[in-house]
Amino acid sequence: MQLTKTGSISAALAAATCTLLSANAIAADSNTGNSTDSLIEGWQFNSALLYYGETDRVKAAEAILSARGDFGDDKFLNLNLVLDSLTGASATGAVAQPDAQTFTRPSGAGSYTTAAGATPLDDTFHDTRVQLDASWEQPLTANYRGTVGGHFSKEYDYLSLGINGNISRDFNHKNTTLSVGTSFSHDSINPEGGIPSAFTPMLFRSNFASEGAYQQAFDGSRRTDSDTKTTAELLFGVTQVINPDWLMQLNYSIAKADGYLSDPFKVLSVVNSNGITQQNLYEQRPDSRTKQSLYWQNKWHLSGSYLDLSYRYMWDDWSLNSHTADARWRFPVAGNWYIEPHARYYTQDEAEFYQPFLSEGMPLPAFASADYRIGQMDAYTVGAKVGTVLEGGHDFAVRLEYYQQNPNNPGVELPGVLQDLELFGDVKAVMLQVSYSF
Amino acid sequence: MTLHTAPSNISLEATSYGWLGQFRAMASPCEILLEGVTEAKATELTQLAANETWRIEQKYSRYQPDSVLSQINQQVDCWQQLDDETAALMQFAKTCYQLSDGLFDITSGVLRKVWRFDGSDQIPDAAAVRALLPLVGFNQLKFTGDKLWLPKGMELDLGGIAKEYAVDKVAQLLTTATTAQNTAMVVNFGGDMLAVRSKADQQPWRIGIEHPGKPDEPAMLVALRAGALATSGDARRFLQKDGIRYSHILNPKTGWPVPNAPRSVTVSAPSCVMAGLLATTALLQGADAEAFLQQQGLQFWLIP
Numbered sequence: 003m004q005l006t007k008t009g010s011i012s013a014a015l016a017a018a019t020c021t022l023l024s025a026n027a028i029a030a031d032s033n034t035g036n037s038t039d040s041l042i043e044g045w046q047f048n049s050a051l052l053y054y055g056e057t058d059r060v061k062a063a064e065a066i067l068s069a070r071g072d073f074g075d076d077k078f079l080n081l082n083l084v085l086d087s088l089t090g091a092s093a094t095g096a097v098a099q100p101d102a103q104t105f106t107r108p109s110g111a112g113s114y115t116t117a118a119g120a121t122p123l124d125d126t127f128h129d130t131r132v133q134l135d136a137s138w139e140q141p142l143t144a145n146y147r148g149t150v151g152g153h154f155s156k157e158y159d160y161l162s163l164g165i166n167g168n169i170s171r172d173f174n175h176k177n178t179t180l181s182v183g184t185s186f187s188h189d190s191i192n193p194e195g196g197i198p199s200a201f202t203p204m205l206f207r208s209n210f211a212s213e214g215a216y217q218q219a220f221d222g223s224r225r226t227d228s229d230t231k232t233t234a235e236l237l238f239g240v241t242q243v244i245n246p247d248w249l250m251q252l253n254y255s256i257a258k259a260d261g262y263l264s265d266p267f268k269v270l271s272v273v274n275s276n277g278i279t280q281q282n283l284y285e286q287r288p289d290s291r292t293k294q295s296l297y298w299q300n301k302w303h304l305s306g307s308y309l310d311l312s313y314r315y316m317w318d319d320w321s322l323n324s325h326t327a328d329a330r331w332r333f334p335v336a337g338n339w340y341i342e343p344h345a346r347y348y349t350q351d352e353a354e355f356y357q358p359f360l361s362e363g364m365p366l367p368a369f370a371s372a373d374y375r376i377g378q379m380d381a382y383t384v385g386a387k388v389g390t391v392l393e394g395g396h397d398f399a400v401r402l403e404y405y406q407q408n409p410n411n412p413g414v415e416l417p418g419v420l421q422d423l424e425l426f427g428d429v430k431a432v433m434l435q436v437s438y439s440f
Numbered sequence: 441m442t443l444h445t446a447p448s449n450i451s452l453e454a455t456s457y458g459w460l461g462q463f464r465a466m467a468s469p470c471e472i473l474l475e476g477v478t479e480a481k482a483t484e485l486t487q488l489a490a491n492e493t494w495r496i497e498q499k500y501s502r503y504q505p506d507s508v509l510s511q512i513n514q515q516v517d518c519w520q521q522l523d524d525e526t527a528a529l530m531q532f533a534k535t536c537y538q539l540s541d542g543l544f545d546i547t548s549g550v551l552r553k554v555w556r557f558d559g560s561d562q563i564p565d566a567a568a569v570r571a572l573l574p575l576v577g578f579n580q581l582k583f584t585g586d587k588l589w590l591p592k593g594m595e596l597d598l599g600g601i602a603k604e605y606a607v608d609k610v611a612q613l614l615t616t617a618t619t620a621q622n623t624a625m626v627v628n629f630g631g632d633m634l635a636v637r638s639k640a641d642q643q644p645w646r647i648g649i650e651h652p653g654k655p656d657e658p659a660m661l662v663a664l665r666a667g668a669l670a671t672s673g674d675a676r677r678f679l680q681k682d683g684i685r686y687s688h689i690l691n692p693k694t695g696w697p698v699p700n701a702p703r704s705v706t707v708s709a710p711s712c713v714m715a716g717l718l719a720t721t722a723l724l725q726g727a728d729a730e731a732f733l734q735q736q737g738l739q740f741w742l743i744p
């Protein structure tokens with residue numbers, strides 16, 4: 003480097019600038035009272051309460067508290083705590099029948115009955131989850147920023163631990179940002195009653211002479227008490243400022259999950275040629291899944307309003323492909339209030355091993371699941387958020403949304419009585435969220 | 441030219457991030473970008489910012505005979521008492537004079553008597569320039585903390601600091617006046633700017649600034665998370681004679697334009713005053729501007 007006569011003066015100049023600017027600062031402080039509304043100096047908090055209720059099914063309440071600490075020099079610590087509580091019933095995968103059906107609870111202890119014509123729902127669903135995420139972000143050099151983080155999530159029968167990292171580089175006066183991220187997580191599942199072996203039938207206490215004989219058979223149908231799953235993900239992103247009012251983002255991610263990917267609570271009904279259930283078998287999914295996604299987001303500033311349009315295409319080696327289109331439009335209304343209508347459309351193809359039921363007499367496939375969540379479906383969300391900035395800069399907002407899932411028959415011919423029964427029932431839900439920043 | 445004291449001279453408009461308060465001062469459009477405040481608070485803050493800017497402008501204006509600066513310039517060959525703020529600015533100017541090896545000099549304004557950068561070919565007579573040189577040089581002032589002795593014929597000009605100083609002071613004032621921790625703001629006076637905090641969505645502030653060197657081109661878009669940007673240089677102010685282009689950057693030691701000075705330099709620094717000082721000092725290095733900037737270890741943009 004060529005040295006100029008003047009040399010490096012920035013450190014001395016910084017000191018002189020501090021002296022200059024602090025000269026009258028004390029007077030200014032006393033003029034304005036110097037009060038601060040923040041709970042802790044340098045920290046910003048966001049809180050939210052969410053209620054999610056499906057008609058006749060799952061109800062969830064969730065509390066979220068996130069905090070962002072400013073450690074100066076563009077260094078931040080982000081903390082996120084989520085507590086949620088789920089209750090209610092979820093579909094087991096078994097088909098509805100013209101008569102009432104009795105099912106053994108997943109734990110093996112006790113049973114429940116589903117009314118004639120109704121979709122079998124396991125009403126033992128009850129869980130509380132705690133999730134904690136922490137990340138540290140800071141500039142690495144003039145144009146590079148780095149983030150490292152950790153993840154912890156615990157529910158009654160499930161533990162997830164993860165680490166993640168991200169590096170981004172700014173180009174072109176920070177109008178272009180490229181980022182590369184990676185994450186790794188390790189999950190353990192330890193369901194009550196253990197993990198059923200693939201395609202073992204659901205057993206009934208009434209078919210056994212004694213409690214001991216039943217318990218012995220039940221234990222024999224269980225492969226193990228607990229199992230694990232690991233997920234590794236790689237993410238590439240580019241964010242581009244097109245003009246001062248238009249920001250565009252494009253992300254690609256690839257994630258590979260290995261291990262226990264089935265749901266220990268889901269079954270498939272084996273039906274005869276008349277559609278009558280003969281038995282229910284526990285499902286089996288492949289032990290690996292590679293999922294890829296492309297995400298394209300646009301944010302526009304349009305004469306005081308703010309439009310956010312995004313599209314996601316996701317595909318995996320289970321041939322479960324999905325498309326998501328999302329639109330939010332935030333615009334100011336009277337005073338400090340704004341309203342943000344939201345619409346979202348989602349559609350997915352079924353996984354290649356999805357079957358709404360198994361047919362008696364047919365050979366068992368290597369993998370099968372009747373879980374409607376990996377079946378063919380369309381879903382949409384419509385709603386709006388209304389918010390304001392309160393005195394002191396605190397954001398307050400209420401969001402109300404309606405959500406509907408419409409599972410579809412992927413083209414399976416329905417035998418006998420199944421033609422007259424509702425096998426692909428809609429799921430309807432409402433969401434209400436209240437959020438406040440301080 | 442600067443009697444903007446009526447409160448009605450500010451305006452406020454809603455934006456995607458919050459509010460944009462605007463007013464005019466120091467021959468520049470002045471903008472206050474605010475996020476996380478109510479409309480009432482945004483109006484209050486913009487008014488506060490405008491009042492502070494107009495105060496600094498009037499206090500250090502060369503054009504108003506009753507400004508503090510004009511009063512100082514009229515009291516020659518005697519000791520005069522400086523108020524705290526002016527004394528702090530003088531002390532800062534002295535440090536800059538020393539750090540820049542005499543190139544940044546608030547007494548160099550008298551050279552304007554012979555140099556008029558109007559795009560013409562009116563190069564002053566070398567003798568006229570030489571005649572003014574004895575009246576230039578911060579080291580000829582007597583300055584002791586809060587007292588100043590200004591020799592007859594010399595003049596102070598704080599034009600090279602005042603706008604950047606106003607940006608920093610306004611940002612300081614608004615930070616103190618905003619009770620909320622999450623009030624993010626940018627103070628932007630015609631491209632000299634300071635961002636107090638990045639926006640809630642963690643996206644940097646994106647601000648269009650006009651290229652001083654290319655006034656007809658679209659504004660350059662800069663991203664600012666926190667910290668200041670200041671630009672020195674003005675390609676429209678020059679003289680040209682016999683194929684030689686004379687920039688308006690005058691070397692106070694020779695009285696002549698600095699040869700090969702870049703058209704404009706933009707520097708990013710923690711404060712606007714510091715960014716402005718480095719940008720101006722870089723221009724004064726002429727052909728060495730880029731090497732000088734590299735030694736400062738800060739981000740910069742240079743238009744040759």
